[in-house]
Amino acid sequence: GAGVSQSPSNKVTEKGKDVELRCDPISGHTALYWYRQSLGQGLEFLIYFQGNSAPDKSGLPSDRFSAERTGGSVSTLTIQRTQQEDSAVYLCASRGMAGGWQEHFGPGTRLTVL
């Protein structure tokens, strides 16, 4: 498909476990973003990639959160030692010439930490 895809769509994990969330951006999009959507907090920026580098990581809430992007394409958001407050929907967006330099959002991964 031509859109941003994310996997898994739902993830249930136990407190203390590590999780990996994947984002496949639109082909050719150089910019990639992760956001978190939680009740009461709205949509919060986590990290921005330009190519494989991350010039803005200011939204990562703690050092348990990390992300990488390889080949200027797929990105993985990793949360170590998950806590209940990490429960949220994690959204990925990509942006590039194809699409008019406007963000295109994926469907999100709903993370539930028990």
Added chain:
Amino acid sequence: GDSVTQMEGPVTLSEEACLTINCTYTATGYPSLFWYVQYPGEGLQLLLKATKADDKGSNKGFEATYRKETTSFHLEKGSVQVSDSAVYFCALTPLPRGGSEKLVFGKGTKLTVNP
């Protein structure tokens, strides 16, 4: 830092009623302004945008005007439909888009339209 404040919901209207969702912003420089919509079970979609003062963005019968003097970007629709039921987010990005490049969102307003 940059921020967006939008009216808290939920908002419940009857079909064909008028809608206004207020949005104000705080930003250095001259941001671009957006309204995004999230329909039930779907991803976030761009509804409309405006990139400079006095611009009016419009789409699907919705419109919003970039008011620099009042730092506002209120979303309006003259006659809502049941299919407009969704969560609406006001957002901004700084211009020029250097540095953080991020979208700054309001907390969202849930709209329910009843037949």
